[in-house]
Amino acid sequence: MTRTLWDSSVGKKTIMAVSGLIMLLYLVVHMVGNLKIFFGSDEFNGYAHWLRVMGEPFLHHEWALWIVRVVLVAAVVLHAVSAYQLSRRDLRARPSKYVHKKPRASYATNTMRYGGIIMALFIVWHILDLTTGTVHSGGFQSGHPYQNVIDTFSTWYGNVIYIVAMLAMGLHVQHGFWSAAQTLGAGRATRDRALKTLANVLALVLTVGFVSVPVAVMTGVVS
Amino acid sequence: MKLTLRVWRQKNAGAPGAMSTYEVDGISQDMSFLEMLDTLNEELILEGDDPVAFDHDCREGICGACSLVINGDAHGPERTTTCQLHMRSFEDGDTIDIEPWRASAFPVVKDLVVDRSAFDRIIQAGGYISAPTGTAPDAHATPVPKPDADFAFEHAECIGCGACVAACPNGSAMLFTSAKVNHLNVLPQGAPERETRVLDMVGQMDSEGFGGCTLTGECATACPKGIPLPSISAMNKEWLRATRKVHR
Ligand code: HEM
Numbered sequence: 001m002t003r004t005l006w007d008s009s010v011g012k013k014t015i016m017a018v019s020g021l022i023m024l025l026y027l028v029v030h031m032v033g034n035l036k037i038f039f040g041s042d043e044f045n046g047y048a049h050w051l052r053v054m055g056e057p058f059l060h061h062e063w064a065l066w067i068v069r070v071v072l073v074a075a076v077v078l079h080a081v082s083a084y085q086l087s088r089r090d091l092r093a094r095p096s097k098y099v100h101k102k103p104r105a106s107y108a109t110n111t112m113r114y115g116g117i118i119m120a121l122f123i124v125w126h127i128l129d130l131t132t133g134t135v136h137s138g139g140f141q142s143g144h145p146y147q148n149v150i151d152t153f154s155t156w157y158g159n160v161i162y163i164v165a166m167l168a169m170g171l172h173v174q175h176g177f178w179s180a181a182q183t184l185g186a187g188r189a190t191r192d193r194a195l196k197t198l199a200n201v202l203a204l205v206l207t208v209g210f211v212s213v214p215v216a217v218m219t220g221v222v223s
Numbered sequence: 224m225k226l227t228l229r230v231w232r233q234k235n236a237g238a239p240g241a242m243s244t245y246e247v248d249g250i251s252q253d254m255s256f257l258e259m260l261d262t263l264n265e266e267l268i269l270e271g272d273d274p275v276a277f278d279h280d281c282r283e284g285i286c287g288a289c290s291l292v293i294n295g296d297a298h299g300p301e302r303t304t305t306c307q308l309h310m311r312s313f314e315d316g317d318t319i320d321i322e323p324w325r326a327s328a329f330p331v332v333k334d335l336v337v338d339r340s341a342f343d344r345i346i347q348a349g350g351y352i353s354a355p356t357g358t359a360p361d362a363h364a365t366p367v368p369k370p371d372a373d374f375a376f377e378h379a380e381c382i383g384c385g386a387c388v389a390a391c392p393n394g395s396a397m398l399f400t401s402a403k404v405n406h407l408n409v410l411p412q413g414a415p416e417r418e419t420r421v422l423d424m425v426g427q428m429d430s431e432g433f434g435g436c437t438l439t440g441e442c443a444t445a446c447p448k449g450i451p452l453p454s455i456s457a458m459n460k461e462w463l464r465a466t467r468k469v470h471r
């Protein structure tokens with residue numbers, strides 16, 4: 001069954017949809033967690049600390065966090081490899097373009113592909129910035145995420161990279177959520193409106209939620 | 224009407240092609256698009272030129288033979304087949320671009336004619352039912368619930384023209400394949416092959432080199448028979464169900 005899934009264009013698309021929905025679920029949780037920054041450094045840092053002790057005493061220290069990380073890395077890798085392979089197949093299937101062009105035909109496909117590349121680059125940068133501190137702009141201190149976040153959003157490029165990536169994420173979720181429903185066989189003419197509305201709401205809430213943090217730092221609401 | 228036509232000319236599958244410009248005059252608004260091309264071809268033949276090759280058969284919108292991408296739209300600006308498109312959809316003095324279906328699974332044979340036998344092979348892979356031969360069964364021998372009958376009819380309307388593939392930026396045949404799978408899979412007559420049908424037809428579709436679905440929806444917009452986009456989702460559901468049930 002695994003082979004059937006991986007070898008078929010429909011199966012690979014199913015893998016994309018499931019891994020995408022796993023990442024989407026994570027994004028919702030991540031966004032809500034980020035909003036804790038509006039309640040001060042103690043609450044935010046406390047929350048970050050809890051992420052490391054959650055599941056204790058049943059689980060060992062940081063085990064739960066590592067489980068989430070492993071699942072996410074698996075989802076990102078499966079999603080990106082499938083995206084690459086499916087896109088290659090799609091481009092091969094239509095090698096010569098029409099002389100008379102219709103621009104809107106590839107809008108969704110292009111936002112997914114370019115948006116995906118932007119997000120892949122962002123994920124690498126984001127981890128090097130706020131998890132490992134490798135490319136962090138201030139003096140990175142693990143265990144003090146509140147200050148680290150403020151340092152990141154005190155540089156112009158920190159804000160630009162983050163906001164561009166979040167806009168790409170919003171567009172990706174808008175088309176992606178609805179697409180995943182179609183891929184998983186939940187699409188019906190009668191439900192199309194509801195699914196599209198839900199996708200729009202999800203995309204908007206996620207984008208506004210994530211972007212509110214750099215905006216708050218820039219405007220001094222969080223300092 | 225006087226029109227300028229820019230038409231894709233290509234000698235054969237191996238030769239490079241290019242757009243050639245022709246002027247046609249005396250076109251009536253009541254002519255079909257194919258009659259307009261007939262007029263052009265008569266002139267070309269009189270001048271000793273090679274006529275433009277294009278596919279057509281019934282000319283009444285039911286066989287699926289006609290094709291043509293007209294000004295970037297498969298089957299042109301109206302939601303119908305090219306044979307049912309009339310020149311009243313154009314203005315006097317217009318320039319019209321005419322190109323073949325473009326997809327690597329539909330190689331150009333000559334000019335505007337492409338080879339659509341990939342569709343035949345998808346049908347051969349599972350677009351049939353195993354029926355006992357003999358006298359025709361009574362019409363009410365196998366009851367079909369009304370919603371299922373409607374669903375089957377809606378999908379049976381697909382004429383296999385390939386406009387969905389031509390319109391899709393990925394050259395995907397998902398709309399065609401879903402129409403054929405859904406048509407038979409919902410009916411009791413199609414039940415014995417329900418799982419193998421969808422697995423084999425999707426498998427054949429993949430090996431013909433069609434692209435995948437990115438849900439741009441261009442196929443359903445171009446389809447002259449109004450096969451809706453959610454048909455693809457219905458086929459995905461059948462495919463996932465079959466993958467769970469059949470172990471290969
Ligand atoms: C590593 C970065 C990413 C890349 C390269 C990427 C790329 C893509 C591409 C190209 C598609 C369309 C694939 C196709 O239909 O052929 C897609 C679909 C999708 N993506 Fe992503 N993406 C990335 C990250 C994400 C994230 C973070 C999420 C979570 C919100 C996500 C959710 C989705 C969903 C739900 C779909 C729809 C799947 C479907 O059509 O069934 N993606 N992605």
Ligand code: SF4
Nearest residue numbers: 381382384385387446
């Ligand atoms: S689905 Fe529509 S566009 Fe595609 S082959 Fe059938 S009739 Fe033509």
Ligand code: FES
Nearest residue numbers: 280282287289306
């Ligand atoms: S010629 Fe038969 S459908 Fe157009």
